Amino acid sequence: MTRKHALVTGGAGFIGSHLVDVLLERGFQVSVLDCLKPQVHADAQVDEDGWPIYLDARARRIRGDLLTDGVFEGALVGVTHLAHLAASVGVGQSMTDIVDYTRNNTLTAAMMLEALARGGHTVERIAVASSMSIYGEGAYVSEAGPAAPPLRGHAQLAERRWEVEDEAGRALVPIPTDETKLLQPASIYAVNKRDHEEMFLAVGRALAIPTVALRLFNAYGSRQALSNPYTGVAAIFISRLLNDRPPLVFEDGEQMRDFVHVRDVARAFATVLESERTVYDYYNVGSGRPIGVNGIAAVLARLLHKNIAPEVLGRYRVGDIRHCFADIGKIGRDFGWRPEHRFETGMPELVEWVATASPPVDRGAASLDELAARRLVV
Numbered sequence: 001m002t003r004k005h006a007l008v009t010g011g012a013g014f015i016g017s018h019l020v021d022v023l024l025e026r027g028f029q030v031s032v033l034d035c036l037k038p039q040v041h042a043d044a045q046v047d048e049d050g051w052p053i054y055l056d057a058r059a060r061r062i063r064g065d066l067l068t069d070g071v072f073e074g075a076l077v078g079v080t081h082l083a084h085l086a087a088s089v090g091v092g093q094s095m096t097d098i099v100d101y102t103r104n105n106t107l108t109a110a111m112m113l114e115a116l117a118r119g120g121h122t123v124e125r126i127a128v129a130s131s132m133s134i135y136g137e138g139a140y141v142s143e144a145g146p147a148a149p150p151l152r153g154h155a156q157l158a159e160r161r162w163e164v165e166d167e168a169g170r171a172l173v174p175i176p177t178d179e180t181k182l183l184q185p186a187s188i189y190a191v192n193k194r195d196h197e198e199m200f201l202a203v204g205r206a207l208a209i210p211t212v213a214l215r216l217f218n219a220y221g222s223r224q225a226l227s228n229p230y231t232g233v234a235a236i237f238i239s240r241l242l243n244d245r246p247p248l249v250f251e252d253g254e255q256m257r258d259f260v261h262v263r264d265v266a267r268a269f270a271t272v273l274e275s276e277r278t279v280y281d282y283y284n285v286g287s288g289r290p291i292g293v294n295g296i297a298a299v300l301a302r303l304l305h306k307n308i309a310p311e312v313l314g315r316y317r318v319g320d321i322r323h324c325f326a327d328i329g330k331i332g333r334d335f336g337w338r339p340e341h342r343f344e345t346g347m348p349e350l351v352e353w354v355a356t357a358s359p360p361v362d363r364g365a366a367s368l369d370e371l372a373a374r375r376l377v378v
C-alpha cells in the first residue's frame with residue numbers, strides 16, 4: 001500500500017504546524033506549503049531559511065504563495081490528502097484590507113479548485129478550515145422559541161446595552177450553536193470563510209473527492225502568533241500581561257466564547273482526513289464549553305503571576321457578536337471526535353510556551369487606536 005501523503009497549506013502557522021505533528025504521528029508523509037507571511041512569522045524564532053523552528057524537520061517544505069500561478073499544482077505531486085488552512089485570519093483587519101482578504105481567502109480557493117478540476121492529481125480527500133465566525137451571532141432562545149438574531153444595532157450598543165435582545169427589549173438566552181444555525185457572517189473574513197467553505201464543498205462533491213469543512217471555534221495553544229493584534233484573544237491578553245499591561249476587554253467582558261485546544265483541532269483535521277466516510281459536509285470543532293472573556297483574562301493573569309485586572313473598555317467593536325459557543329454533537333456522531341483538553345488544563349501549556357518564545361511585542365493599544373480612527377471601535 002502506498003503511504004498516505006498530506007499537503008498542509010498554511011502548515012507553518014499555528015494550527016497547521018500542530019496538524020503536521022499529528023499527521024506525522026499517524027504515519028502520513030507530510031508536505032507543507034506556506035508563504036511565511038511576515039505578519040504571522042515576523043516575531044517567531046525561525047531557521048536560516050525563515051521557517052519557524054517549531055516545524056517538524058520531517059515535513060517537506062515548499063515556500064510559495066497560493067496566489068502565484070502554478071505553486072499549488074507543483075506542490076500537489078504525489079499528494080493523497082489535502083488540508084487547506086492557509087488564510088489571512090484577522091477579523092478586524094479584514095474590514096479595512098477588503099481586497100487583500102478576499103484575494104487571499106476566496107480567490108486562492110478558486111485557484112486551487114480550478115487546479116483540482118483540471119485533474120491529473122492524486123487527491124482523494126480534502127479538509128478545509130472554516131470558522132465559527134460564519135454564524136455571526138450564536139444561537140439563542142427567546143420566550144417564543146429558538147432564535148437566530150442579527151447583530152446588535154448601533155443604537156442599542158450606543159446605550160451600552162450589551163445583551164442580544166428581542167423586539168420587546170428582553171435579553172435572549174444564549175444556547176450552544178449547532179450546524180443548522182443560519183449563517184450571518186458579519187465581517188469580510190467571515191464572508192470569505194463562508195464562501196470558501198461552500199466553494200470547496202460544491203467542487204469536492206462535483207469531483208467526487210470527499211470534502212469536509214471544519215468550523216473552528218477559538219483555537220488556543222503553543223505557536224500562536226503573540227504579537228499579531230488581529231488574531232487570538234488569549235495570545236493578545238498574554239502579550240499585554242507579559243508587558244505588564246492590562247488586557248483590553250471590549251463591552252463588559254461578559255461575552256462568551258468557546259476555546260478549543262489547538263491539539264484537539266489538529267486531531268479533528270487528522271480524524272476527518274483519515275476517515276473513509278464518503279462525506280461532503282461541515283462540522284463544528286469547539287470545546288462545547290462556554291467561557292467569558294473576563295474569565296479568560298483572570299485565568300491568564302493567575303497563570304502568569306500578574307496581579308493585573310483587565311481594563312474593561314465599555315466600548316464595542318463594530319461587527320462583534322455577543323455570545324457563540326459550539327454544539328459539537330455532529331462531529332462526535334459522524335467521526336467519533338471529542339476534545340481531550342479543557343481550558344484550565346490546556347491554557348498552562350500556552351503560558352509555558354510563551355515563556356520560552358521570543359518576548360512578545362504588545363501592539364494591542366496601537367491596533368485599538370487604528371480601529372478607532374477608522375470608526376471600527378466605538
Ligand SMILES: NC(=O)c1ccc[n+]([C@@H]2O[C@H](COP(=O)([O-])OP(=O)(O)OC[C@H]3O[C@@H](n4cnc5c(N)ncnc54)[C@H](O)[C@@H]3O)[C@@H](O)[C@H]2O)c1
Nearest residue numbers: 010013014015034035036037065066086087129131216219
Ligand atoms: N486560530 C483560530 O482560532 C481559528 C479559528 C477559526 C478558523 N481558523 C482558520 O484556521 C486556519 C489556520 O489559522 P491559524 O490560526 O493557524 O493562522 P496562522 O496565521 O497562524 O496560519 C496561517 C498560515 O497560512 C500562511 N498563508 C497565508 N496566506 C497564504 C498564501 N496565500 N499562500 C501560502 N501560505 C499562506 C501564513 O504564512 C501562515 O503560516 C485559517 O484558515 C483560519 O481562517 C482559525
